[in-house]
Amino acid sequence: MSDALLGSAQERLNAVLASIPYARFIGVRAELAGDEMTAVLPFSDLIVGNPILPAIHGGVLGAFMEMTALAQLSIVEPLKRQPRTIDVSIEYLRSGRPLVTYARAEIKKVGRRIANVHVEAWQEQRANPIAALRGHFLLSSAEE
Amino acid sequence: MTDEEHRAIAQAMNEGSPQAKALGFETLEIGHAVAILKVPYRPEIVGDPETGVIAGGVVTTLLDHTCGQAVHAAQSEWGFIATLDLRIDYMRPAEPGRDIKARAHCYKLTRSIAFVRAVAYEDDPDDPIAAAQAAFMLDSSAGRKPGANFKPPRESNSGDVV
Numbered sequence: 007m008s009d010a011l012l013g014s015a016q017e018r019l020n021a022v023l024a025s026i027p028y029a030r031f032i033g034v035r036a037e038l039a040g041d042e043m044t045a046v047l048p049f050s051d052l053i054v055g056n057p058i059l060p061a062i063h064g065g066v067l068g069a070f071m072e073m074t075a076l077a078q079l080s081i082v083e084p085l086k087r088q089p090r091t092i093d094v095s096i097e098y099l100r101s102g103r104p105l106v107t108y109a110r111a112e113i114k115k116v117g118r119r120i121a122n123v124h125v126e127a128w129q130e131q132r133a134n135p136i137a138a139l140r141g142h143f144l145l146s147s148a149e150e
Numbered sequence: 151m152t153d154e155e156h157r158a159i160a161q162a163m164n165e166g167s168p169q170a171k172a173l174g175f176e177t178l179e180i181g182h183a184v185a186i187l188k189v190p191y192r193p194e195i196v197g198d199p200e201t202g203v204i205a206g207g208v209v210t211t212l213l214d215h216t217c218g219q220a221v222h223a224a225q226s227e228w229g230f231i232a233t234l235d236l237r238i239d240y241m242r243p244a245e246p247g248r249d250i251k252a253r254a255h256c257y258k259l260t261r262s263i264a265f266v267r268a269v270a271y272e273d274d275p276d277d278p279i280a281a282a283q284a285a286f287m288l289d290s291s292a293g294r295k296p297g298a299n300f301k302p303p304r305e306s307n308s309g310d311v312v
Contacts, residue, residue, distance in 0.1 A: 025199050026196075026197055026198070026199070026205065027193060027194050027195065027196040027197075027199065027205075028194070028195050028196060028197050028204075028205035028207055028208060029205075030194075031172075031194050031195055032207075051168050052168050052169060052172050053168070053169050054167065054168045054169060055167050055168075055169050055170070055215075056167065057166050057167065057168065058230075058296045058297075059294070059296070059297070059298055059299040060297075060299055060300075061299055063167065063169040063170070063211060063214070063215075064211075064214045064232075064233040064236070065169070065207070065208075065210045065211025065212070065213070065214040065215060066169055066207070066211060068207065068210040068211070068214065068236060068238075069205065069206070069207020069208070069210050069211060070207070072206055072207055072210065073207060087198075087200060088197075088198050088200075090240070090243070091206045091240050092239070092240060093237065093238060093239045093240065094206075094210070094237070094238050095235065095236075095237040095238075096210075096233075096235060096236045096237070096238075097234075097235050098232065098233050098234055098235065098236075101232065101299060103299040103300075104299060104300065
């Protein structure tokens, strides 16, 4: 896996997602267009939190956005191992409906040790996000 | 509500929520605005295969779910609730191969908002894996009926479906 992490952006991205059992568990995948990555969470009954509305579990949306941040870091920074999450702050804006959910991450700053990343998740309209995440991640660089 | 009713709500939340059921959430204790839940360790929910540690996302879901049960356990009547925000600090990696517990306390209720603190740990809440702070909206259904999220969005002009 470490070698793949040092390969092309798409290879690194595929390797990162394929290596995370929990990403497979909830069904996360990612599409890369140039240097822009969109993470995709297909709807499935498994990810429902509130079956009455129904709505996607807030924890799953948080997990999806955290993985989007980790995946985005993996395609811009050649890292030997996964960054470690230090903290995340999640805002819930709308309930997650039974639809495909998308997310994009914006790396606000990458220092030598810490990365600050913002993520937004949406469903039908990018302009109407359903949730957002801000997080700090601890990096271990490739030369370590 | 009695502790027995709180327990029934917690059980319904663990079994009625497909994600909670898929992760095997179990409520160990409930009552007095406090909930303690457990997620059993399984290889399928690992986040970092090199270490075998459960994914941070699973801890997020466990903390959100536990906070929600603490809110219900603080209320005198059942009502829809929704997470507004959730902040999680990850203090240390979980121990590979071990179940994770979460303890949440709803320490303040206003008419429309509940404030909750929670920790995730293996044995000792004073040696946390992660700590969380969350706010929940109370009575969040705003008159929406079951199945509301199946309706097409207002923006789509897909016909006369209401």
